[in-house]
Amino acid sequence: MNDAIKIRILQGDQIIHDVRNASLPELFRGLPTIEDKACSDDCNKCAEVCPTNAIKLNPVRIDLGLCVFCPLCEETCPEKIIHFTNNYHTAVDRTEKLIVTKETKSISPEKSSEKIRKYFGKSLKLRQISAGGCNGCELELNALSNVSFDMGRYGIEFVASPRHADGIVITGPITQNMSKAIDICYDAVPNPKIIILFGACAISGGIFQNTGEIQRKFLEENKIDLYIPGCPPHPLTFINGLLDWLDKV
Amino acid sequence: MKLLEVQNNQLFNIDAIHFLGKDEFRNTVAVLMQNGNRMIALTPIDKSDPQKIIAVLSDSSSSMIGVVGGDFSKGKLEFESWANDFPQTHYFECELSENYGYVPVNHPWLRPVRKQNVILGNKPYQFFKLEGEEIHEVAVGPIHAGVIEPGHFRFQCHGELVYNLEINLGYQHRGVEKLFLQSSPNQQIILSESIAGDTTIGHTFAHCNAIECLSHTQLSLRAEVVRTIASEIERIAMHLSGLGGIANDIGFALPASSYGRLRTLAINSLASICGSRSGRGLFIYGGVRFDLNDEIINTVVNNLKIVQNDVRQVNEYLFSSVGALSRLEETGIVKKDLAQNVGLVGLAARSSGLEEDARIHFPYSAYRYNPISMITLSTGDVFARARLRALEIDEALRFIFDQIENLPQGEIKSDIGNVTANSGAISIIEGWRGEIAHIVFTDEKRNLLNYKIKDPSFNNWYGLSLALRETAISDFPLCNKSFDLSYAGHDL
Numbered sequence: 001m002n003d004a005i006k007i008r009i010l011q012g013d014q015i016i017h018d019v020r021n022a023s024l025p026e027l028f029r030g031l032p033t034i035e036d037k038a039c040s041d042d043c044n045k046c047a048e049v050c051p052t053n054a055i056k057l058n059p060v061r062i063d064l065g066l067c068v069f070c071p072l073c074e075e076t077c078p079e080k081i082i083h084f085t086n087n088y089h090t091a092v093d094r095t096e097k098l099i100v101t102k103e104t105k106s107i108s109p110e111k112s113s114e115k116i117r118k119y120f121g122k123s124l125k126l127r128q129i130s131a132g133g134c135n136g137c138e139l140e141l142n143a144l145s146n147v148s149f150d151m152g153r154y155g156i157e158f159v160a161s162p163r164h165a166d167g168i169v170i171t172g173p174i175t176q177n178m179s180k181a182i183d184i185c186y187d188a189v190p191n192p193k194i195i196i197l198f199g200a201c202a203i204s205g206g207i208f209q210n211t212g213e214i215q216r217k218f219l220e221e222n223k224i225d226l227y228i229p230g231c232p233p234h235p236l237t238f239i240n241g242l243l244d245w246l247d248k249v
Numbered sequence: 250m251k252l253l254e255v256q257n258n259q260l261f262n263i264d265a266i267h268f269l270g271k272d273e274f275r276n277t278v279a280v281l282m283q284n285g286n287r288m289i290a291l292t293p294i295d296k297s298d299p300q301k302i303i304a305v306l307s308d309s310s311s312s313m314i315g316v317v318g319g320d321f322s323k324g325k326l327e328f329e330s331w332a333n334d335f336p337q338t339h340y341f342e343c344e345l346s347e348n349y350g351y352v353p354v355n356h357p358w359l360r361p362v363r364k365q366n367v368i369l370g371n372k373p374y375q376f377f378k379l380e381g382e383e384i385h386e387v388a389v390g391p392i393h394a395g396v397i398e399p400g401h402f403r404f405q406c407h408g409e410l411v412y413n414l415e416i417n418l419g420y421q422h423r424g425v426e427k428l429f430l431q432s433s434p435n436q437q438i439i440l441s442e443s444i445a446g447d448t449t450i451g452h453t454f455a456h457c458n459a460i461e462c463l464s465h466t467q468l469s470l471r472a473e474v475v476r477t478i479a480s481e482i483e484r485i486a487m488h489l490s491g492l493g494g495i496a497n498d499i500g501f502a503l504p505a506s507s508y509g510r511l512r513t514l515a516i517n518s519l520a521s522i523c524g525s526r527s528g529r530g531l532f533i534y535g536g537v538r539f540d541l542n543d544e545i546i547n548t549v550v551n552n553l554k555i556v557q558n559d560v561r562q563v564n565e566y567l568f569s570s571v572g573a574l575s576r577l578e579e580t581g582i583v584k585k586d587l588a589q590n591v592g593l594v595g596l597a598a599r600s601s602g603l604e605e606d607a608r609i610h611f612p613y614s615a616y617r618y619n620p621i622s623m624i625t626l627s628t629g630d631v632f633a634r635a636r637l638r639a640l641e642i643d644e645a646l647r648f649i650f651d652q653i654e655n656l657p658q659g660e661i662k663s664d665i666g667n668v669t670a671n672s673g674a675i676s677i678i679e680g681w682r683g684e685i686a687h688i689v690f691t692d693e694k695r696n697l698l699n700y701k702i703k704d705p706s707f708n709n710w711y712g713l714s715l716a717l718r719e720t721a722i723s724d725f726p727l728c729n730k731s732f733d734l735s736y737a738g739h740d741l
């Protein structure tokens with residue numbers, strides 16, 4: 001008993017009290033900014049080095065759905081116009097918002113519909129499906145339940161059965177071998193239900209977009225409610241995205 | 250004996266491999282295994298020409314790696330299976346058969362490795378069946394009750410007791426090896442970071458070593474030390490995660506949450522070094538992207554000092570609890586002989602008393618000059634696998650503090666040239682789970698001919714099956730967590 005109390009005292013108060021404004025290390029690569037400066041003629045170096053073809057040119061645009069947040073473009077740009085900030089508020093509700101341009105200062109999802117907020121605003125149970133996820137995203141989703149992030153305090157939790165869930169969180173590029181399981185699992189979730197894509201692989205295929213082993217039909221057939229970019233996304237990106245979306249500020 | 254012997258990360262010319270006729274090939278490999286060598290890979294050197302294959306075998310006692318070539322261009326793609334005498338080759342033969350159509354004759358249990366709905370011989374693969382009046386079968390997965398990767402498990406039980414567990418994987422198959430051949434170097438690094446996201450540093454380390462070896466790149470001492478520090482931080486973080494999982498699976502909430510808290514400190518240390526909690530972006534060809542300045546060193550040392558102090562007390566609390574010990578001890582036992590026969594590696598092997606540690610037997614990078622101690626336990630049960638994690642965390646912390654104190658000065662990046670044509674390299678490193686091997690071959694035009702990856706999970710999944718025998722099915726989650734294997738690393 002004494003030992004237990006000792007360990008408990010050692011643990012102290014670990015919770016991140018203000019998840020909206022917690023600061024991350026300088027080097028953390030979150031929302032990129034693109035300076036409003038002209039590129040030198042015909043320079044396509046950023047697009048060329050990008051491992052996932054996330055960058056389009058004239059003018060420079062970064063697709064956060066594809067971006068794996070390696071700093072290659074930032075390092076390569078001769079004019080130094082691309083810069084990764086440590087802003088982790090990058091969750092959005094529509095793919096158009098994933099495109100970062102010179103005008104982009106911040107991105108966030110629109111408030112969900114009144115119906116969704118009425119149903120899920122106080123309690124949201126999610127079933128996670130890993131469909132080719134490398135365990136990077138899965139570890140970060142698991143971290144959401146630890147003593148630092150404690151997502152349960154907002155009534156948001158992961159559950160074991162799709163029958164108990166209000167929606168699914170998909171990680172990984174959706175392999176052919178998981179495409180059937182994902183259909184069955186989604187069918188088992190009662191209506192109304194939401195779909196959240198977590199990580200670059202789930203949103204776009206990421207580094208695996210050109211392998212023949214993925215089957216992304218499920219995403220074309222269903223409406224996606226929330227996109228969480230990153231490789232893997234930071235747990236705070238997920239929490240803040242949901243808080244914005246459910247209007248629980 | 251006609252074989253090519255190389256060291257870890259030693260460049261060799263493809264023409265130096267002796268390609269033997271299929272009978273001689275089979276016998277040479279059998280003799281090597283008889284002498285205590287362990288199989289690392291069975292693969293063609295050219296993915297598009299599967300008629301010439303190599304068997305890669307490692308000899309821990311001499312730190313040499315043997316490469317034996319087999320030429321099957323005359324006659325059928327058939328050889329007499331080794332698996333009846335050397336069970337460790339069982340899964341490698343299945344993989345070769347599935348990928349390239351080889352037939353290992355008299356193989357005891359030819360089964361799919363990654364593909365679903367495969368036809369073996371003429372009929373679809375049937376799961377292993379046990380018959381009897383009171384026998385029942387439990388099938389779980391691919392989707393499990395938790396935030397984990399997918400895999401299918403079939404238990405043949407008598408009441409609570411498991412007689413056989415068959416593990417069917419492949420749901421995570423993304424075609425990583427194939428993708429390596431069509432990717433640019435920038436893509437290859439990102440790809441190796443995503444082979445198994447919990448071993449980002451381990452796989453990227455192995456990949457970079459292989460490419461640097463092929464391109465004759467000499468790293469600065471400082472870069473090598475930063476790499477090994479990062480690699481040990483990853484080991485600490487994942488061992489803490491494993492201990493937390495084990496505590497959680499026996500319903501011991503306080504240690505579970507404490508280990509989770511300490512893991513956060515470890516991964517946040519990685520984030521302060523390179524911006525990513527899993528260590529992404531740190532490795533580049535020829536060194537590391539980020540240097541350790543005084544501020545970063547302070548953060549890392551402060552974090553890890555807390556881990557060092559607190560983890561000892563949490564360990565003491567967990568391992569002195571009678572309730573916890575009664576769940577951990579004598580659960581999921583894999584004895585030393587069995588572990589050796591089926592070729593377990595890494596953490597699981599050392600828990601069973603096998604001396605297998607690439608950092609010592611096939612030293613690479615800074616481990617060549619700054620040794621780390623190998624720790625082994627003998628009982629091979631869940632307790633040993635948990636306890637070994639605790640001990641390895643201690644040793645890794647000692648190693649890191651030692652390295653930081655004696656951090657060599659110098660550059661962190663070296664220039665990297667082209668890869669050598671018509672060559673091969675075998676890169677072995679010790680990830681937190683165990684031995685990771687990346688085997689690369691290039692053609693005359695310096696393009697990759699084959700890129701073979703072996704995650705330690707490939708060896709160890711079968712160990713989990715064996716651990717479950719004669720164990721209560723309710724202990725499966727605990728046994729599973731004590732091995733903590735990668736699905737993505739296995740499925741590639």
